[in-house]
Amino acid sequence: MKKRWMISTMVAALMLTAGTGVYAGAKLQEVKAYLNSSIQLKYNGTPVQPRDEKGNAVLPLTYNGTTYLPVRAVADIVGVAVSYNPETSTVELGEKAEGVAIAKGFENMYYTKDPKETTYQGKDYKEAYFDNASGKRSSNFMLYPKGKYQKLVLQVAAVGEDIDNFAIEDSEKNVKLTTEKVAVSDGLKTIEVDITGVNELYIYADVLNNGAMFVPLTTSYYK
Known part of the structure:
Protein backbone atom coordinates (compact mmCIF):
# COMPACT_ATOMS: atom_id res chain seq x y z
CA MET A 1 0.00 0.00 0.00
CA LYS A 2 2.88 2.34 0.84
CA LYS A 3 4.46 1.82 -2.60
CA ARG A 4 1.18 2.59 -4.33
CA TRP A 5 0.72 5.78 -2.30
CA MET A 6 4.24 6.99 -3.04
CA ILE A 7 3.91 6.35 -6.75
CA SER A 8 0.45 7.88 -7.06
CA THR A 9 1.57 11.08 -5.33
CA MET A 10 4.74 11.36 -7.39
CA VAL A 11 3.45 10.63 -10.88
CA ALA A 12 2.27 14.19 -11.51
CA ALA A 13 5.76 15.52 -10.80
CA LEU A 14 7.97 12.90 -12.38
CA MET A 15 9.89 12.94 -15.64
CA LEU A 16 10.73 9.91 -17.76
CA THR A 17 14.35 9.56 -18.80
CA ALA A 18 14.40 8.38 -22.41
CA GLY A 19 16.42 8.61 -25.61
CA THR A 20 15.90 11.54 -27.95
CA GLY A 21 14.17 9.24 -30.43
CA VAL A 22 11.26 8.90 -28.02
CA TYR A 23 10.44 12.60 -28.40
CA ALA A 24 9.96 12.63 -32.18
CA GLY A 25 6.68 14.39 -32.87
CA ALA A 26 5.95 14.95 -29.16
CA LYS A 27 4.35 18.14 -27.88
CA LEU A 28 7.25 19.76 -26.06
CA GLN A 29 7.56 23.16 -24.45
CA GLU A 30 11.04 24.49 -23.76
CA VAL A 31 11.62 25.68 -20.20
CA LYS A 32 14.58 26.82 -18.13
CA ALA A 33 15.24 24.34 -15.32
CA TYR A 34 18.11 23.65 -12.92
CA LEU A 35 19.84 20.45 -11.88
CA ASN A 36 19.44 20.46 -8.10
CA SER A 37 22.25 18.63 -6.31
CA SER A 38 21.08 19.93 -2.92
CA ILE A 39 18.05 17.63 -2.92
CA GLN A 40 18.61 14.35 -1.09
CA LEU A 41 16.30 11.33 -1.32
CA LYS A 42 15.44 8.75 1.32
CA TYR A 43 13.34 5.63 0.96
CA ASN A 44 11.95 4.16 4.18
CA GLY A 45 14.44 6.33 6.06
CA THR A 46 17.49 5.15 4.10
CA PRO A 47 19.39 7.57 1.81
CA VAL A 48 19.23 6.51 -1.86
CA GLN A 49 20.88 7.71 -5.06
CA PRO A 50 18.68 7.81 -8.18
CA ARG A 51 20.40 6.23 -11.18
CA ASP A 52 19.61 5.81 -14.85
CA GLU A 53 19.49 2.51 -16.79
CA LYS A 54 23.29 2.52 -17.17
CA GLY A 55 23.89 3.04 -13.46
CA ASN A 56 24.85 6.72 -13.73
CA ALA A 57 23.74 9.04 -10.95
CA VAL A 58 20.94 11.43 -11.93
CA LEU A 59 19.85 14.66 -10.23
CA PRO A 60 16.40 16.15 -9.59
CA LEU A 61 15.36 19.18 -11.65
CA THR A 62 13.92 22.35 -10.17
CA TYR A 63 11.60 24.45 -12.30
CA ASN A 64 9.35 27.30 -11.24
CA GLY A 65 9.46 26.28 -7.58
CA THR A 66 8.70 22.60 -8.22
CA THR A 67 11.21 19.75 -8.02
CA TYR A 68 10.92 16.98 -10.63
CA LEU A 69 12.33 13.49 -10.10
CA PRO A 70 13.28 10.97 -12.84
CA VAL A 71 10.46 8.42 -12.84
CA ARG A 72 12.56 5.43 -13.92
CA ALA A 73 15.11 6.01 -11.15
CA VAL A 74 12.41 6.43 -8.48
CA ALA A 75 10.49 3.39 -9.72
CA ASP A 76 13.67 1.29 -9.44
CA ILE A 77 14.20 2.49 -5.88
CA VAL A 78 10.70 1.58 -4.69
CA GLY A 79 10.59 -1.66 -6.70
CA VAL A 80 7.97 -0.85 -9.31
CA ALA A 81 8.33 -1.80 -12.98
CA VAL A 82 8.32 1.13 -15.43
CA SER A 83 8.24 1.35 -19.20
CA TYR A 84 7.46 3.87 -21.93
CA ASN A 85 5.09 3.28 -24.83
CA PRO A 86 6.20 5.60 -27.66
CA GLU A 87 3.11 4.85 -29.75
CA THR A 88 0.78 6.34 -27.15
CA SER A 89 3.33 8.55 -25.30
CA THR A 90 2.42 6.76 -22.08
CA VAL A 91 4.54 6.06 -19.02
CA GLU A 92 3.44 2.70 -17.59
CA LEU A 93 4.06 1.99 -13.90
CA GLY A 94 3.46 -1.32 -12.13
CA GLU A 95 1.58 -4.22 -13.68
CA LYS A 96 0.41 -3.78 -17.24
CA ALA A 97 -3.33 -3.92 -17.80
CA GLU A 98 -2.82 -6.63 -20.39
CA GLY A 99 -0.24 -9.38 -20.33
Missing part, protein backbone atom coordinates in the same frame (compact mmCIF):
# COMPACT_ATOMS: atom_id res chain seq x y z
CA VAL A 100 2.55 -9.73 -22.89
CA ALA A 101 2.95 -13.33 -24.07
CA ILE A 102 6.43 -14.81 -23.64
CA ALA A 103 6.13 -16.28 -27.15
CA LYS A 104 7.46 -13.02 -28.62
CA GLY A 105 11.16 -13.48 -29.34
CA PHE A 106 11.29 -16.91 -27.68
CA GLU A 107 14.18 -19.07 -28.88
CA ASN A 108 15.00 -22.62 -27.88
CA MET A 109 15.61 -25.98 -29.57
CA TYR A 110 12.35 -27.24 -28.07
CA TYR A 111 10.27 -24.35 -29.37
CA THR A 112 7.52 -25.71 -31.61
CA LYS A 113 4.50 -24.73 -33.68
CA ASP A 114 3.70 -28.32 -34.63
CA PRO A 115 0.04 -28.94 -33.67
CA LYS A 116 0.97 -32.44 -32.56
CA GLU A 117 3.24 -30.90 -29.92
CA THR A 118 1.43 -27.63 -29.13
CA THR A 119 -1.82 -29.42 -28.22
CA TYR A 120 -2.38 -30.30 -24.56
CA GLN A 121 -5.55 -31.97 -23.26
CA GLY A 122 -7.38 -31.23 -26.49
CA LYS A 123 -6.44 -27.52 -26.76
CA ASP A 124 -3.97 -26.23 -29.36
CA TYR A 125 -1.83 -23.44 -27.86
CA LYS A 126 -0.21 -22.70 -31.25
CA GLU A 127 3.27 -22.10 -29.81
CA ALA A 128 4.91 -24.08 -27.03
CA TYR A 129 8.10 -25.23 -25.36
CA PHE A 130 7.85 -29.01 -25.42
CA ASP A 131 10.82 -31.05 -24.23
CA ASN A 132 9.98 -34.68 -24.96
CA ALA A 133 13.57 -35.88 -25.35
CA SER A 134 14.65 -39.23 -23.91
CA GLY A 135 16.63 -39.87 -20.76
CA LYS A 136 16.80 -38.24 -17.36
CA ARG A 137 17.78 -34.64 -18.02
CA SER A 138 17.66 -30.96 -17.13
CA SER A 139 15.09 -29.17 -19.26
CA ASN A 140 15.67 -25.42 -19.43
CA PHE A 141 15.15 -22.15 -21.28
CA MET A 142 15.82 -18.43 -20.89
CA LEU A 143 13.45 -15.45 -20.81
CA TYR A 144 14.43 -11.79 -21.10
CA PRO A 145 11.92 -9.43 -19.43
CA LYS A 146 14.62 -6.71 -19.31
CA GLY A 147 13.22 -5.13 -16.15
CA LYS A 148 10.05 -3.97 -17.92
CA TYR A 149 7.51 -6.04 -16.00
CA GLN A 150 6.22 -6.66 -12.51
CA LYS A 151 5.20 -10.32 -12.72
CA LEU A 152 5.69 -13.49 -14.73
CA VAL A 153 2.68 -15.76 -15.06
CA LEU A 154 3.98 -19.08 -16.37
CA GLN A 155 1.99 -22.19 -17.20
CA VAL A 156 3.67 -25.57 -17.16
CA ALA A 157 2.57 -29.21 -17.36
CA ALA A 158 4.35 -32.45 -16.53
CA VAL A 159 3.70 -35.14 -19.13
CA GLY A 160 4.20 -38.84 -18.40
CA GLU A 161 6.14 -38.36 -15.12
CA ASP A 162 5.91 -35.86 -12.26
CA ILE A 163 8.51 -33.07 -12.15
CA ASP A 164 9.81 -32.89 -8.58
CA ASN A 165 12.09 -29.90 -9.15
CA PHE A 166 10.88 -26.98 -11.26
CA ALA A 167 12.53 -23.61 -10.65
CA ILE A 168 12.56 -20.02 -11.88
CA GLU A 169 15.76 -18.08 -11.24
CA ASP A 170 17.05 -14.53 -11.65
CA SER A 171 20.05 -15.55 -13.75
CA GLU A 172 21.98 -12.29 -13.28
CA LYS A 173 21.82 -12.47 -9.47
CA ASN A 174 21.77 -16.28 -9.32
CA VAL A 175 18.73 -16.09 -7.01
CA LYS A 176 15.86 -18.58 -7.08
CA LEU A 177 12.51 -16.84 -7.29
CA THR A 178 10.48 -20.02 -6.80
CA THR A 179 10.85 -23.80 -6.66
CA GLU A 180 7.83 -25.99 -7.38
CA LYS A 181 6.71 -29.57 -7.82
CA VAL A 182 4.64 -30.10 -10.96
CA ALA A 183 2.61 -33.31 -10.92
CA VAL A 184 0.97 -34.90 -13.93
CA SER A 185 -2.31 -34.73 -12.01
CA ASP A 186 -1.95 -30.92 -11.73
CA GLY A 187 -2.72 -30.55 -15.42
CA LEU A 188 -1.63 -27.15 -16.64
CA LYS A 189 -0.21 -25.51 -13.51
CA THR A 190 -0.02 -21.71 -13.28
CA ILE A 191 2.99 -20.25 -11.44
CA GLU A 192 3.21 -16.52 -10.69
CA VAL A 193 6.42 -14.81 -9.55
CA ASP A 194 7.51 -11.24 -8.86
CA ILE A 195 10.09 -10.20 -11.49
CA THR A 196 10.39 -6.49 -10.68
CA GLY A 197 13.77 -5.25 -11.93
CA VAL A 198 14.74 -8.65 -13.34
CA ASN A 199 16.49 -8.65 -16.73
CA GLU A 200 17.05 -12.37 -17.36
CA LEU A 201 15.22 -15.46 -16.16
CA TYR A 202 16.47 -19.03 -16.16
CA ILE A 203 13.69 -21.63 -16.05
CA TYR A 204 14.72 -25.24 -15.50
CA ALA A 205 13.41 -28.59 -14.33
CA ASP A 206 14.63 -32.10 -13.64
CA VAL A 207 12.74 -34.34 -16.07
CA LEU A 208 12.71 -38.13 -15.77
CA ASN A 209 13.36 -40.66 -18.53
CA ASN A 210 9.73 -41.21 -19.50
CA GLY A 211 8.64 -37.65 -18.82
CA ALA A 212 8.27 -34.43 -20.78
CA MET A 213 7.74 -30.75 -19.97
CA PHE A 214 5.12 -28.63 -21.73
CA VAL A 215 4.97 -24.81 -21.49
CA PRO A 216 2.36 -22.98 -23.61
CA LEU A 217 4.00 -19.76 -24.79
CA THR A 218 0.82 -17.96 -25.84
CA THR A 219 -0.87 -18.17 -22.42
CA SER A 220 2.25 -17.60 -20.34
CA TYR A 221 2.92 -13.90 -20.05
CA TYR A 222 4.55 -10.89 -18.39
CA LYS A 223 2.56 -8.23 -16.54
Whole structure:
Protein backbone atom coordinates (compact mmCIF):
# COMPACT_ATOMS: atom_id res chain seq x y z
CA MET A 1 0.00 0.00 0.00
CA LYS A 2 2.88 2.34 0.84
CA LYS A 3 4.46 1.82 -2.60
CA ARG A 4 1.18 2.59 -4.33
CA TRP A 5 0.72 5.78 -2.30
CA MET A 6 4.24 6.99 -3.04
CA ILE A 7 3.91 6.35 -6.75
CA SER A 8 0.45 7.88 -7.06
CA THR A 9 1.57 11.08 -5.33
CA MET A 10 4.74 11.36 -7.39
CA VAL A 11 3.45 10.63 -10.88
CA ALA A 12 2.27 14.19 -11.51
CA ALA A 13 5.76 15.52 -10.80
CA LEU A 14 7.97 12.90 -12.38
CA MET A 15 9.89 12.94 -15.64
CA LEU A 16 10.73 9.91 -17.76
CA THR A 17 14.35 9.56 -18.80
CA ALA A 18 14.40 8.38 -22.41
CA GLY A 19 16.42 8.61 -25.61
CA THR A 20 15.90 11.54 -27.95
CA GLY A 21 14.17 9.24 -30.43
CA VAL A 22 11.26 8.90 -28.02
CA TYR A 23 10.44 12.60 -28.40
CA ALA A 24 9.96 12.63 -32.18
CA GLY A 25 6.68 14.39 -32.87
CA ALA A 26 5.95 14.95 -29.16
CA LYS A 27 4.35 18.14 -27.88
CA LEU A 28 7.25 19.76 -26.06
CA GLN A 29 7.56 23.16 -24.45
CA GLU A 30 11.04 24.49 -23.76
CA VAL A 31 11.62 25.68 -20.20
CA LYS A 32 14.58 26.82 -18.13
CA ALA A 33 15.24 24.34 -15.32
CA TYR A 34 18.11 23.65 -12.92
CA LEU A 35 19.84 20.45 -11.88
CA ASN A 36 19.44 20.46 -8.10
CA SER A 37 22.25 18.63 -6.31
CA SER A 38 21.08 19.93 -2.92
CA ILE A 39 18.05 17.63 -2.92
CA GLN A 40 18.61 14.35 -1.09
CA LEU A 41 16.30 11.33 -1.32
CA LYS A 42 15.44 8.75 1.32
CA TYR A 43 13.34 5.63 0.96
CA ASN A 44 11.95 4.16 4.18
CA GLY A 45 14.44 6.33 6.06
CA THR A 46 17.49 5.15 4.10
CA PRO A 47 19.39 7.57 1.81
CA VAL A 48 19.23 6.51 -1.86
CA GLN A 49 20.88 7.71 -5.06
CA PRO A 50 18.68 7.81 -8.18
CA ARG A 51 20.40 6.23 -11.18
CA ASP A 52 19.61 5.81 -14.85
CA GLU A 53 19.49 2.51 -16.79
CA LYS A 54 23.29 2.52 -17.17
CA GLY A 55 23.89 3.04 -13.46
CA ASN A 56 24.85 6.72 -13.73
CA ALA A 57 23.74 9.04 -10.95
CA VAL A 58 20.94 11.43 -11.93
CA LEU A 59 19.85 14.66 -10.23
CA PRO A 60 16.40 16.15 -9.59
CA LEU A 61 15.36 19.18 -11.65
CA THR A 62 13.92 22.35 -10.17
CA TYR A 63 11.60 24.45 -12.30
CA ASN A 64 9.35 27.30 -11.24
CA GLY A 65 9.46 26.28 -7.58
CA THR A 66 8.70 22.60 -8.22
CA THR A 67 11.21 19.75 -8.02
CA TYR A 68 10.92 16.98 -10.63
CA LEU A 69 12.33 13.49 -10.10
CA PRO A 70 13.28 10.97 -12.84
CA VAL A 71 10.46 8.42 -12.84
CA ARG A 72 12.56 5.43 -13.92
CA ALA A 73 15.11 6.01 -11.15
CA VAL A 74 12.41 6.43 -8.48
CA ALA A 75 10.49 3.39 -9.72
CA ASP A 76 13.67 1.29 -9.44
CA ILE A 77 14.20 2.49 -5.88
CA VAL A 78 10.70 1.58 -4.69
CA GLY A 79 10.59 -1.66 -6.70
CA VAL A 80 7.97 -0.85 -9.31
CA ALA A 81 8.33 -1.80 -12.98
CA VAL A 82 8.32 1.13 -15.43
CA SER A 83 8.24 1.35 -19.20
CA TYR A 84 7.46 3.87 -21.93
CA ASN A 85 5.09 3.28 -24.83
CA PRO A 86 6.20 5.60 -27.66
CA GLU A 87 3.11 4.85 -29.75
CA THR A 88 0.78 6.34 -27.15
CA SER A 89 3.33 8.55 -25.30
CA THR A 90 2.42 6.76 -22.08
CA VAL A 91 4.54 6.06 -19.02
CA GLU A 92 3.44 2.70 -17.59
CA LEU A 93 4.06 1.99 -13.90
CA GLY A 94 3.46 -1.32 -12.13
CA GLU A 95 1.58 -4.22 -13.68
CA LYS A 96 0.41 -3.78 -17.24
CA ALA A 97 -3.33 -3.92 -17.80
CA GLU A 98 -2.82 -6.63 -20.39
CA GLY A 99 -0.24 -9.38 -20.33
CA VAL A 100 2.55 -9.73 -22.89
CA ALA A 101 2.95 -13.33 -24.07
CA ILE A 102 6.43 -14.81 -23.64
CA ALA A 103 6.13 -16.28 -27.15
CA LYS A 104 7.46 -13.02 -28.62
CA GLY A 105 11.16 -13.48 -29.34
CA PHE A 106 11.29 -16.91 -27.68
CA GLU A 107 14.18 -19.07 -28.88
CA ASN A 108 15.00 -22.62 -27.88
CA MET A 109 15.61 -25.98 -29.57
CA TYR A 110 12.35 -27.24 -28.07
CA TYR A 111 10.27 -24.35 -29.37
CA THR A 112 7.52 -25.71 -31.61
CA LYS A 113 4.50 -24.73 -33.68
CA ASP A 114 3.70 -28.32 -34.63
CA PRO A 115 0.04 -28.94 -33.67
CA LYS A 116 0.97 -32.44 -32.56
CA GLU A 117 3.24 -30.90 -29.92
CA THR A 118 1.43 -27.63 -29.13
CA THR A 119 -1.82 -29.42 -28.22
CA TYR A 120 -2.38 -30.30 -24.56
CA GLN A 121 -5.55 -31.97 -23.26
CA GLY A 122 -7.38 -31.23 -26.49
CA LYS A 123 -6.44 -27.52 -26.76
CA ASP A 124 -3.97 -26.23 -29.36
CA TYR A 125 -1.83 -23.44 -27.86
CA LYS A 126 -0.21 -22.70 -31.25
CA GLU A 127 3.27 -22.10 -29.81
CA ALA A 128 4.91 -24.08 -27.03
CA TYR A 129 8.10 -25.23 -25.36
CA PHE A 130 7.85 -29.01 -25.42
CA ASP A 131 10.82 -31.05 -24.23
CA ASN A 132 9.98 -34.68 -24.96
CA ALA A 133 13.57 -35.88 -25.35
CA SER A 134 14.65 -39.23 -23.91
CA GLY A 135 16.63 -39.87 -20.76
CA LYS A 136 16.80 -38.24 -17.36
CA ARG A 137 17.78 -34.64 -18.02
CA SER A 138 17.66 -30.96 -17.13
CA SER A 139 15.09 -29.17 -19.26
CA ASN A 140 15.67 -25.42 -19.43
CA PHE A 141 15.15 -22.15 -21.28
CA MET A 142 15.82 -18.43 -20.89
CA LEU A 143 13.45 -15.45 -20.81
CA TYR A 144 14.43 -11.79 -21.10
CA PRO A 145 11.92 -9.43 -19.43
CA LYS A 146 14.62 -6.71 -19.31
CA GLY A 147 13.22 -5.13 -16.15
CA LYS A 148 10.05 -3.97 -17.92
CA TYR A 149 7.51 -6.04 -16.00
CA GLN A 150 6.22 -6.66 -12.51
CA LYS A 151 5.20 -10.32 -12.72
CA LEU A 152 5.69 -13.49 -14.73
CA VAL A 153 2.68 -15.76 -15.06
CA LEU A 154 3.98 -19.08 -16.37
CA GLN A 155 1.99 -22.19 -17.20
CA VAL A 156 3.67 -25.57 -17.16
CA ALA A 157 2.57 -29.21 -17.36
CA ALA A 158 4.35 -32.45 -16.53
CA VAL A 159 3.70 -35.14 -19.13
CA GLY A 160 4.20 -38.84 -18.40
CA GLU A 161 6.14 -38.36 -15.12
CA ASP A 162 5.91 -35.86 -12.26
CA ILE A 163 8.51 -33.07 -12.15
CA ASP A 164 9.81 -32.89 -8.58
CA ASN A 165 12.09 -29.90 -9.15
CA PHE A 166 10.88 -26.98 -11.26
CA ALA A 167 12.53 -23.61 -10.65
CA ILE A 168 12.56 -20.02 -11.88
CA GLU A 169 15.76 -18.08 -11.24
CA ASP A 170 17.05 -14.53 -11.65
CA SER A 171 20.05 -15.55 -13.75
CA GLU A 172 21.98 -12.29 -13.28
CA LYS A 173 21.82 -12.47 -9.47
CA ASN A 174 21.77 -16.28 -9.32
CA VAL A 175 18.73 -16.09 -7.01
CA LYS A 176 15.86 -18.58 -7.08
CA LEU A 177 12.51 -16.84 -7.29
CA THR A 178 10.48 -20.02 -6.80
CA THR A 179 10.85 -23.80 -6.66
CA GLU A 180 7.83 -25.99 -7.38
CA LYS A 181 6.71 -29.57 -7.82
CA VAL A 182 4.64 -30.10 -10.96
CA ALA A 183 2.61 -33.31 -10.92
CA VAL A 184 0.97 -34.90 -13.93
CA SER A 185 -2.31 -34.73 -12.01
CA ASP A 186 -1.95 -30.92 -11.73
CA GLY A 187 -2.72 -30.55 -15.42
CA LEU A 188 -1.63 -27.15 -16.64
CA LYS A 189 -0.21 -25.51 -13.51
CA THR A 190 -0.02 -21.71 -13.28
CA ILE A 191 2.99 -20.25 -11.44
CA GLU A 192 3.21 -16.52 -10.69
CA VAL A 193 6.42 -14.81 -9.55
CA ASP A 194 7.51 -11.24 -8.86
CA ILE A 195 10.09 -10.20 -11.49
CA THR A 196 10.39 -6.49 -10.68
CA GLY A 197 13.77 -5.25 -11.93
CA VAL A 198 14.74 -8.65 -13.34
CA ASN A 199 16.49 -8.65 -16.73
CA GLU A 200 17.05 -12.37 -17.36
CA LEU A 201 15.22 -15.46 -16.16
CA TYR A 202 16.47 -19.03 -16.16
CA ILE A 203 13.69 -21.63 -16.05
CA TYR A 204 14.72 -25.24 -15.50
CA ALA A 205 13.41 -28.59 -14.33
CA ASP A 206 14.63 -32.10 -13.64
CA VAL A 207 12.74 -34.34 -16.07
CA LEU A 208 12.71 -38.13 -15.77
CA ASN A 209 13.36 -40.66 -18.53
CA ASN A 210 9.73 -41.21 -19.50
CA GLY A 211 8.64 -37.65 -18.82
CA ALA A 212 8.27 -34.43 -20.78
CA MET A 213 7.74 -30.75 -19.97
CA PHE A 214 5.12 -28.63 -21.73
CA VAL A 215 4.97 -24.81 -21.49
CA PRO A 216 2.36 -22.98 -23.61
CA LEU A 217 4.00 -19.76 -24.79
CA THR A 218 0.82 -17.96 -25.84
CA THR A 219 -0.87 -18.17 -22.42
CA SER A 220 2.25 -17.60 -20.34
CA TYR A 221 2.92 -13.90 -20.05
CA TYR A 222 4.55 -10.89 -18.39
CA LYS A 223 2.56 -8.23 -16.54
